[in-house]
Amino acid sequence: MGRWRDGRGRLIVGTASDEAVPLEIATSYRARTRGLLGRDSVDGAMLLSPASGVHTFGMRIPIDVAYLDRRLTVIAVRTMRPGRLGLPRLRARHVLEAEAGAMAEWGLNAGVRVIVEAE
Numbered sequence: 001m002g003r004w005r006d007g008r009g010r011l012i013v014g015t016a017s018d019e020a021v022p023l024e025i026a027t028s029y030r031a032r033t034r035g036l037l038g039r040d041s042v043d044g045a046m047l048l049s050p051a052s053g054v055h056t057f058g059m060r061i062p063i064d065v066a067y068l069d070r071r072l073t074v075i076a077v078r079t080m081r082p083g084r085l086g087l088p089r090l091r092a093r094h095v096l097e098a099e100a101g102a103m104a105e106w107g108l109n110a111g112v113r114v115i116v117e118a119e
Contacts, residue, residue, distance in 0.1 A: 004049060004118050006031045011045050011096070012115040013106045021045055021098075021106060025118060036063060036097055045098040047116060053088030054095050056080045062100035066108055067092035073113045077103055 006028050010020035022044030026032045032048045037058045048054065054065055059082040067075040067089040075089055079100050096103075096114070108114070 003027075004047070004116065007118060009047075009116055009118040011047070012117065013108050014112050014114075020117070023047055023116065025049070025116070036061075042097070042099045042102075045096050045102070047094060047096055049094040051095040052090075052092040053086050054080070054097065055085045056082045057085070059083075064096075064098045064100050064103040064108075066096040066098075066103055068094040068096060068114065071113065072116065074108060074110050077109055 004025045004027050007025050009023040009025050011023040012020050024046045026035060026046060026048050032051060035048060036042060036046055040060055056063060062079060062081045064077060064079050065086060066077045069075055069091045070093045075091055080086055
């Protein structure tokens, strides 16, 4: 796990997944605040760390949001439409964002552990 920096990486879902998802890593306050605002699409996913909640004010597209604990285990997954405020999750330390529907395709749901590889 360790500490990450703003940049790119790969997200590996579960242990049986051979396919890695392209990942943007946002750890600075500026990068986390900007997040996916103003985008029309997402290539893969974005990891916000540290984070325990998100909002979709100013977003153009609905997104999937996965809340991760300190071990990178998914606590919950929600789909949020633009203009919503997501309540923070108590045990969440990181948040993954992706286009709505993507996380179901990846098999990302509560209880699944992910691996983050920074480039």
